[in-house]
Amino acid sequence: MRNFSFHNPTQIHFGEGQIAKLGQEIPADSRVLVTHGGGSIFQNGVWALVEAALAGFAVSRFAGIEANPQFDTLLRAMEQARRDRCDFVLAIGGGSVIDASKFIAAALCHAGDPLELLTGTPIQAALPLGCVLTLAATGSESNPHGVITHVERQAKLPFSSPLLYPRFAILDPCTTFSLPARQTGNGVVDAFVHTIEQYLTYPADAPLQDRYAEGLLQTLIEEGPKALANPQDYNARANLMWCATQALNGLLGCGVPQDWATHMIGHELTALYHIDHAQTLAVVLPALLAERREAKWSKLLQYAERVWHLREGSEAARIDAAIAATQTFFTAMGVPTRLSEHGLDADVIPQVLAQLERHRMTALGEGCDIDLATSERILLRAL
Ligand code: NZQ
Ligand code: ZN
DSSP, X not given: OOOOOXXXXXEEEESTTGGGGXXXXXXXXXXXXXXXXXXXXXXXXXXXXXXXXXXXXXXXXXXXXXXXXXXXXXXXXXXXXXXXXXXXXEEEESHHHHHHHHHHHHHTTOSSXXXXXXXXXXXXXXXXXXXXXXXXXXXXXXXXXXXXXXXXXXXXXXXXXXXXXXXXXXXXXXXXXXXXXXXXXXXXXXXXXXXXXXXSSOOOSOXXXXXXXXXXXXXXXXXXXXXXXXXXXXXXXXXXXXXXXHHTSSSTTTTSOOOOHHHHHHHHHHHHHOOOHHHHHHHHHHHHHHHTTTTTHHHHHHHHXXXXXXXXXXXXXXXXXXXXXXXXXXXXXXXXXXXXXXXXXXXXXXXXXXXXXXXXXXXXXXXXXBOHHHHHHHHHHTX
């Protein structure tokens, strides 16, 4: 096992009714910038609960943070926060709203051009941030990362700082009852792929991390279809929410090699063709596993046996079957696994490769050996 340091400071309040704890988590006298997306929080009653819990606080509500949050929108949010002298940010939503709020919290404390924080300038300070999660998927609710879309650059720009861990995250599974099937499927696939990317590399003598990952994967496989079939199944929603948080709160990846190539290629597909984040992953991951089967041979066999219970046949056949089972699972969650299902053909590949090169994504994977030629083969397999 590799050396690591681990600290996750986010206070989690999990379960039905926990939104009422907002008032005790936000310092008294705070002037709160509340951020959210479109209309979902009004339709599903989440806003009413938040509003009641925030009685007594000065609140400035910023609406309209879009999926794959855009830089320009966040500049407007910053303007409003400055005007209203906000000193606390409360995000209500999924990964997009939480990521956006992390950026706003940091940019409000940055003297220079906010864009600098997305192009390498370290984050030195940030307003305190909390969140009410309404979509189980990204893990943003208890991690220090974010991704912002810059439309002119056709890029999803990542940023990260320990200062951006939310102070608290309220995880009430009831908030996710109203998710459209597409977002439920997306969330399960995103959490699944986050887990795979910290697991399916090469053996690292880290059996606990392996079994933790296998537990998350199996739980997602069991609970995902239940939530699709019955959106108001509290236990399924609760299990999915807790899985998604743990898939990317840092613990799973401690001491083990990681391969984030699926995400890096996927980000380019979202930036160029506006495909939902998780839908890009469902396209890239099976193709990547097939292309990288030699490098991942041993872990693929372990994955086949422990996650999919595939014990018969040759090693190659078990690996094929595990990749096929992964694809079938994504399909069952309503998420397509082919570029062609998104109306894309081989003509787009040069553009994706050019973007990868522009963003210096030319040595991806656990061995830093997924170069542009390998990415091209992955994309060809994904057609
Ligand atoms: O805007 P509203 O009306 O709220 O609708 C949203 C949005 O359209 C809707 N939604 C959310 N909660 C709902 C709901 N609809 C009904 N009921 C609810 N309870 O869902 C739509 C999608 O929301 P979004 O926040 O975009 O989804 P997700 O959580 O999948 O976040 C995706 C973003 O997170 C980034 C992605 O790149 C993408 O920008 N990621 C962030 C990561 C991180 N911070 O660690 C890691 C991930 O890999 C990912 O890159
Ligand atoms: Zn993701």
